[in-house]
Amino acid sequence: MAARSLSHCLRTRSLFRGPSNIQGFSTRSNLRAADHGDHYDPPTGWLFGVRPGQKYVKEGWENIWYYGFIGSLLVAGVAYVFKPDTSIQTWALEEARRRLEAEGILEDPEKVQRK
Numbered sequence: 001m002a003a004r005s006l007s008h009c010l011r012t013r014s015l016f017r018g019p020s021n022i023q024g025f026s027t028r029s030n031l032r033a034a035d036h037g038d039h040y041d042p043p044t045g046w047l048f049g050v051r052p053g054q055k056y057v058k059e060g061w062e063n064i065w066y067y068g069f070i071g072s073l074l075v076a077g078v079a080y081v082f083k084p085d086t087s088i089q090t091w092a093l094e095e096a097r098r099r100l101e102a103e104g105i106l107e108d109p110e111k112v113q114r115k
Contacts, residue, residue: 045052100106
C-alpha cells in the first residue's frame with residue numbers, strides 16, 4: 001500500500017509540474033558568445049608572436065625536443081616490433097602441439113622436413 005501511494009504521489013507531482021524555461025539549442029544564448037565581447041583581439045597578421053616578413057628564430061630547446069621526441073618514438077617502435085611473444089594463445093598452441101607430438105597423434109615437423 002505504501003509503494004502505491006508513493007508512485008501515485010510521484011505521478012501527480014510530475015503531472016502538475018509547469019513547463020520549464022530551459023531552451024535547448026537556443027539562438028539567443030549563442031548570439032552573446034558570437035560577438036566575442038571584450039576579449040576579442042582583431043587580427044594583426046602576427047603568427048605565434050612573429051612579425052610578418054620576419055624569419056622565425058628557433059629557441060635552444062626546440063631541436064633537442066624534436067630529436068628526443070622522434071628518437072623516443074623510433075626506439076619505442078623498434079622495441080614493440082622485437083618484443084617477445086608472451087601471449088597465452090601462443091603458449092597454448094605450442095603446448096598443444098608438443099603434447100600431440102608426445103602422444104604420436106601429430107608428427108614432428110623436423111622429421112617430416114628431413115624426408
